[in-house]
Amino acid sequence: MVTELAQEIYNLLEESLALSLSYFVNTEKRIHILYLLSSMILAYYVFSKSRIKTSFIKYLFPKRIWASQSAFVDYYLFVFNSIFKIMLIAPYIIVGFYIAFYINEALLVIFGYPKFSLGVTQTIILYTISLTIFGDFLTYIVHLLMHKVPFLWEFHKVHHSATTLNPMTQYRIHPLELIINNIRGIIVFGLVTGFFDYLSAHSIDKMVFLGVNVFHFIFLFFGSNLRHSHVKLKYPKYLEFIFISPFQHQIHHSIDPKHFNKNMGSKLAIWDYIFGTLVLSRSASKVRFGIPKENLKYKSFWQNLINPFINQIGYFKRAKKLTKNQKNKSNFF
Numbered sequence: 035m036v037t038e039l040a041q042e043i044y045n046l047l048e049e050s051l052a053l054s055l056s057y058f059v060n061t062e063k064r065i066h067i068l069y070l071l072s073s074m075i076l077a078y079y080v081f082s083k084s085r086i087k088t089s090f091i092k093y094l095f096p097k098r099i100w101a102s103q104s105a106f107v108d109y110y111l112f113v114f115n116s117i118f119k120i121m122l123i124a125p126y127i128i129v130g131f132y133i134a135f136y137i138n139e140a141l142l143v144i145f146g147y148p149k150f151s152l153g154v155t156q157t158i159i160l161y162t163i164s165l166t167i168f169g170d171f172l173t174y175i176v177h178l179l180m181h182k183v184p185f186l187w188e189f190h191k192v193h194h195s196a197t198t199l200n201p202m203t204q205y206r207i208h209p210l211e212l213i214i215n216n217i218r219g220i221i222v223f224g225l226v227t228g229f230f231d232y233l234s235a236h237s238i239d240k241m242v243f244l245g246v247n248v249f250h251f252i253f254l255f256f257g258s259n260l261r262h263s264h265v266k267l268k269y270p271k272y273l274e275f276i277f278i279s280p281f282q283h284q285i286h287h288s289i290d291p292k293h294f295n296k297n298m299g300s301k302l303a304i305w306d307y308i309f310g311t312l313v314l315s316r317s318a319s320k321v322r323f324g325i326p327k328e329n330l331k332y333k334s335f336w337q338n339l340i341n342p343f344i345n346q347i348g349y350f351k352r353a354k355k356l357t358k359n360q361k362n363k364s365n366f367f
């Protein structure tokens with residue numbers, strides 16, 4: 035019995051490690067070798083334009099960033115989170131297809147068969163555009179909630195507690211945030227796929243929907259890895275109203291209160307522009323990363339894992355105290 039359990043745990047750990055390593059050769063993942071290389075080329079462009087005197091390799095891989103205590107928390111969380119991906123996320127990906135099925139059914143019941151149906155090419159183009167825009171919008175909304183709702187902020191703080199940024203910081207998220215993000219992804223996939231399944235009258239195989247999204251590929255190829263880095267890649271001013279540049283995301287990580295809750299978009303900057311949370315690269319020069327006053331509380335892997343829960347107790351106690359005070363006040367009057 036004990037040996038069986040030990041074997042199960044060993045298998046899970048082995049699978050988690052394999053999943054983590056597979057990210058470097060998975061074209062859907064940001065840290066695929068190809069995207070890391072394309073990011074290096076863009077970093078070289080930034081390097082050549084700057085007045086930095088060191089060699090390019092030294093500029094790209096400073097020990098104080100890649101071997102910092104903060105970076106090690108990123109690496110540990112990346113591997114640790116893969117356990118959750120295997121146990122709690124992978125088995126539920128299928129839910130996206132169920133949602134798609136029921137959306138399609140619901141549309142048929144409400145509107146009947148559509149009067150026209152999209153062709154295969156039309157479907158793929160419009161589907162990819164819709165998935166990108168709707169997915170990006172929901173990513174913005176969920177990110178906004180992560181910053182504004184105290185319960186969620188405690189978990190999202192883990193991402194912001196990074197004091198140095200490297201491409202692996204993208205995966206520095208609390209397991210609870212990982213689960214929320216995946217639920218969001220499954221819902222977006224289900225809704226958009228169901229809608230286009232209806233409009234295309236099932237003319238294309240559902241697996242096509244899982245194919246590579248060209249917009250996602252462009253996003254990954256053109257320096258998405260530099261968002262979490264010290265390389266200040268900025269876009270021309272007008273482009274930064276449409277797309278979030280790597281430096282704009284670095285501003286999102288700034289410890290300066292004037293940058294709090296800014297640049298919360300993922301691919302598109304338009305949501306930040308619409309909701310008044312956009313900051314352009316030119317309005318910030320040097321940014322330090324982290325969360326004010328609390329960086330010291332999030333130095334280790336365990337602190338990042340446990341603190342979000344401990345802090346909820348703090349909120350609960352404060353809320354209790356507040357209601358008690360209000361009760362006393364009303365008794366007094």
Ligand SMILES: [Zn+2]
Binds near residue numbers: 177181190193194286
């Ligand atoms: Zn954030």
Ligand SMILES: [Zn+2]
Binds near residue numbers: 193203204262283287
């Ligand atoms: Zn980030």
